[in-house]
Structure formats: structure tokens, C-alpha cells
Amino acid sequence: MNGGDYLTPSLMLALLAGCGIGGGIALFVAALVGWARPAGTKVSASKQIAAFLRRRAGAAILVGLVVLVALRWPVAAVGAALLVLFWPALFGGARSERVALARVEALATWTEALRDTIAGAAGLEQAIGASARTAGDTLRPHLLTLDDRIRSRMPLSEALDRLADDLDDGGADLVIAALKQSAGLRGEGLRDVLTDLAGSARAQVGMRRRVFASRAGTRRSVQIVVGVIVSVVVGMRVFNPSYTEPYGTPQGQAVLALVLMLFAVGLVWLQRLSRVPAPKRFLVKQTGAAS
Structure with missing residues (x-):
């Protein structure tokens, strides 16, 4: 074996291992000390990135190093680290879906409470104040803020627009837009509108529950497929190394x-197929946001 044949594979493996380990260390340090925020960058975005790195970077680096030591495949180590790092984006979303579902259900319950609270000549402003304190946990803080704004003489239409911005949900926009349109109604007219709104919100809750259950099954299936593939590859490498020996060359x-790139494209494609777009918001400000 001459010098060129010996050095080329070793050099390639060393370069790949150095890139993987160096990138992992850089992410780990960034997770500890945070990113230097450029001027003009939104604070909330930087905080989300830092929190994401703190949660996932350490585990990704550890898994990558374990795979590198066990398999001696730098590419597999980098792929395993990236899989751990982006696991929530590929297989997550259940928590955010539960929050959105709870919010729509709380909106339906609150709309029914509004309908039941209105009596005689009582208007929407009085009904909001009476029903805000008994609303669901996901909605109560926003409704109490809405009541405070109304009590401070803010116009009801503007207060409802602010509520829509606080909730930031397309389904909530439907309810709030109808409330704005019916704000001048009293008595039976307003109760009829609120009854229709509550029925529509309940129908949306049922639809989202069915979609949530369907997506949960899809996520479990994809996770099982990924687990089986990873287990087979690791098992062949550990128990039958001669079969996987060609993968140790450059x-x-x-x-x-x-x-691995094709596998990643397949995972992203499956994630996109299982994604159900939420209703788009339409109660958005056309000018600069008010303070």
C-alpha cells in the first residue's frame, strides 16, 4: 500500500470528523453564551433561537459524538446530530396544535357565555365584562385585558382589533369580526348572532380534533419508520461490520x-403533506402597529 492510497481515506475521514465535531462545538458554545444580536433584529426572534439551541444543541452534539465513536462514520454522526437538532420541526407540532385547539374551544365557550349573559337592554360591552372572569384559562388573560381597555374608554371596535392581535389566530378573527359587525345590536338580534357564532366555533373544534387525531397517527408512523431504519443500520454495523465496510471509505x-440527503428530503416532504394550514388572519392592520 503506497502513501497516497493510505493518506487519502484517512485525510477525508479526518476532515469530515473535524467539520462535524467543530460544528457541534460551535453550536454548543452558541447555546451557552447566546448569539450576538445584529442591529434591527427582533428580540423575540433571537430569544426563540437561543432557547431552541439550549434545548436541542447539547443532545445533538452528544448523539453525534456517540454515533461517531460507535460507527466511525462522520457523515452518519453529522446526520444523527441534525436529526436530533431538527426533531421538533420534523415530528413535533402536537403541543402547538393542542394550544390552538384549546383556544378555539375556549372561544366557543366564551361566545356561548356572552349569549347567555346578554339580557334585556344589556350591550356587548357589559356582557364582555361579566363573562371575561369565567372564561377558560387560555382566553381569560386576553379577555380581562379587553375589558380593561373598554373600561378605559377605548372604542369597542379598536379594543376588539387589539384582542385579535393578541390572539393571533385565524379562527379567532372570524368570531371577533362578527362581534364587531354586531356590536350595535341589542337583545334578540345579538343573541342570535352569538348563537350562530358559537355553533360555528364548535364545528371548527370538531374539525380540528379530527385533523389532530389524523396527524398524530401519521407522526407515530413516521417515527416508527425512522426508528426501524436507524436500528437496522446500527445493527448491521455492529453485528456484521464486513457488510457495511465499504461505507468506511471516502x-x-x-x-x-x-x-441521508434523500432521506431528509423524504422526511420534509412527509411533514409538509401532513401539515394542515390554519385559517389565515384577515383582521390585520394595514398601517404601522399601534403602541
Whole structure:
């Protein structure tokens, strides 16, 4: 074996391992000290990125190092680290869906409470104040803020627009828009509108429950497929190393990188197929946001 044949594979593996470990260390340090926020960057966005890194970067680095030591495949180590890092984006979303579902259900319950509170000549402003304190936990803080704004003499239409911005949900916009349109009604007219609104919100809750259950099954299936594939690859590498020996060469690592890229494209595609777009917001300000 001449010097060129010996050095080329070792050099390639060392470069790949150095890139993977160096990138992992950089992410780990960034998770600890945070990112330097450029001028003009929104604070909320930087906080979300830092929180995401703190939660996932350490686990991703640890898994990548374990895979590198166990398999001695730098490409597999980088792929495993990226899989852990982006696991919530590929297989998550259940928590946010539960929050959105709870919010729409709380809106339906609150709309029914509004309808039942209105009596005689009582208007929407009085009904909001009476029903805000008994609303669901996900909605009560926003409704109490709405009541405070109304009590401070803010016009009802503007207060409802602010509520829509606070909730930031397309389904909530439907209810709030109808409330704005019916704000001048009294008695039976307003109660009829609120009854229709509550029925529409309940129908939306049922639809979202069915979609949520369907997506949960899809996520479980994809997770099982990923787990089986990873287990088979690790098992072959550990118990039958001669079969996977070609992947230890630079050419094999290049082929493995291509396979992992196709696998990642498939996962992203499945995630997009299972995504159900939420109703788009339409109660948005056309001018600069008010302070």
C-alpha cells in the first residue's frame, strides 16, 4: 500500500470528523453564551433561537459524538446530530396544535357565555365584562385585558382589533369580526348572532380534533419508520461490520451522504403533506402597529 492510497481515506475521514465535531462545538458554545444580536433584529426572534439551541444543541452534539465513536462514520454522526437538532420541526407540532385547539374551544365557550349573559337592554360591552372572569384559562388573560381597555374608554371596535392581535389566530378573527359587525345590536338580534357564532366555533373544534387525531397517527408512523431504519443500520454495523465496510471509505461516505440527503428530503416532504394550514388572519392592520 503506497502513501497516497493510505493518506487519502484517512485525510477525508479526518476532515469530515473535524467539520462535524467543530460544528457541534460551535453550536454548543452558541447555546451557552447566546448569539450576538445584529442591529434591527427582533428580540423575540433571537430569544426563540437561543432557547431552541439550549434545548436541542447539547443532545445533538452528544448523539453525534456517540454515533461517531460507535460507527466511525462522520457523515452518519453529522446526520444523527441534525436529526436530533431538527426533531421538533420534523415530528413535533402536537403541543402547538393542542394550544390552538384549546383556544378555539375556549372561544366557543366564551361566545356561548356572552349569549347567555346578554339580557334585556344589556350591550356587548357589559356582557364582555361579566363573562371575561369565567372564561377558560387560555382566553381569560386576553379577555380581562379587553375589558380593561373598554373600561378605559377605548372604542369597542379598536379594543376588539387589539384582542385579535393578541390572539393571533385565524379562527379567532372570524368570531371577533362578527362581534364587531354586531356590536350595535341589542337583545334578540345579538343573541342570535352569538348563537350562530358559537355553533360555528364548535364545528371548527370538531374539525380540528379530527385533523389532530389524523396527524398524530401519521407522526407515530413516521417515527416508527425512522426508528426501524436507524436500528437496522446500527445493527448491521455492529453485528456484521464486513457488510457495511465499504461505507468506511471516502466514496462510501459520499454515497451515504447522498442517501441521508434523500432521506431528509423524504422526511420534509412527509411533514409538509401532513401539515394542515390554519385559517389565515384577515383582521390585520394595514398601517404601522399601534403602541
